[in-house]
Amino acid sequence: MEQEHVPIFLITGFLEGGKTTFINEIFKDPEFAEGEKITLIVCENGIEECENNILKENNVTVVHINSKEELTDSFLKDCNKEHKPTKVIIEYNGMWEYDIVANVEFPEGWEIAQVITPIDASTFEGYMSNMKSLLIEQFNDSDLIIFNRCNEKTDKLKFRNSVKAVNTKANMLFELENGEIDDNPLELPFDINGDVIEFEDYDFGVWYIDATESPEKYEGKSIKLKGIVATNPKYPKNIFAFGRNAMTCCEDDIAFLGILCQTEKPINFKGKEWIEIEAVIHKKFVAQEEREIPFLHVKNYKVVDEIEDELIYF
Incomplete structure (x- = not known):
């Protein structure tokens, strides 16, 4: 009989970084916990522990690991055999090498979901200044990073750029000291009022969303950026x-985010080439969609090499 799919939620980060608090919160979410049989593998003992009443209410079995040598293929297979979980949460030790959990062989059907x-x-x-390599190892493969205990002095844009420079795919949330999500928009990570708007390759998505939602902000502005050409007869x-x-979300959700361009320079592209363009942004009303969209008048372009991480993430 084929093993059912068992999603693993791997919670990484340093001691006192908020891992246990986060786990307590997701157990309170009925969409996550209701009807599930959850095994929580705890690889370190923090100051705060999971609340016993929450564990009992949500049918959670807690398994403790005291050393990294215990996190083995056979240990996980025994957990699967004994507890038969439908979901697994691993609260990982922030001082252990990430390679330990990355290279372990999970039981059949177990797969890291997030x-x-x-x-x-x-x-x-402070950690970025004094323990940068260790901290980066914690979030280098993260799908979601939650900055908790934020306040009005938190430099969200600086934090966001520090993460994106290492992990372009990561989504980020900022949580206030009272536990509420700070949904105030970040500053744009580029100068919209510069003579020419330029940004890091991983910020294409930020610019694309802002430009398509508010094309009037960009009317007449010059921009320089890299992307893929798509032609149509x-x-x-x-x-x-x-x-x-x-x-x-996943590879099945990959889609091309494109903007129409016009150039006076003859074009003869060979397939979906990578180019860098210098262009002026204009807005154009599209009657079929009953809205304005950005349109690029290309002043110059050149063929370039494909960038290292060609995907953008949301």
Whole structure:
């Protein structure tokens, strides 16, 4: 009989970074816990422990590991055989090498669904200054990073850029000291008022969303950026689409985010080439969609090498 799919939620981060608090919160979410048989593997003992009443109410079995040598293939197979979980949470020890859990062989059907890293915003800069390599190892493979204990002095844009420089795919949440999500928008990670708007390759998605939602902000502004050419025989002369492939959840969700371009320079692209363009942004009303969209008037372009991480993430 084939083993049913068992998602693993790997919670990484340093001691006192908020891992246990986060786990307590997700157990309170009925969509996550209701009807499940959850095994929680705890690899370190923090100051705060999971609340016993929450564990009991949600049919959670807690298994403790006292040393990294105990986290083995056979240990996990025994957990699967004894507890038969439908979900697994691993509260990982922040001082252990990430390779230990990355290289372990999980039981049949077990698969990492999400890597989540809570980080104490009040200590983040200190760790980045003094223990940078260890901290980066904690969030290098994270799908979601939660900066908790934020306040009005938290430099969210700086934190966000520090993470994106290492892990372009990570999504980030900022949580206030009272536990509420800070949903105030971040500053744009580029200067919209510069002579030419330029940004890091991983910020294409930020610019694309802002430009398509508020094209009036960019009217007449110059921009320089890299992306993929997409041509279509139905397009008028010297018109092409330009954009990037984006992944919102998994590989099945990859889609091309494109903007139409017009150039006076003859085009003869060979397939989906990577180019860098210098262009002026204009807004254009599309009657079919009853809205304005950004349109790029290309002043110059050149073929470039594909960038290291060609996908953008949301």
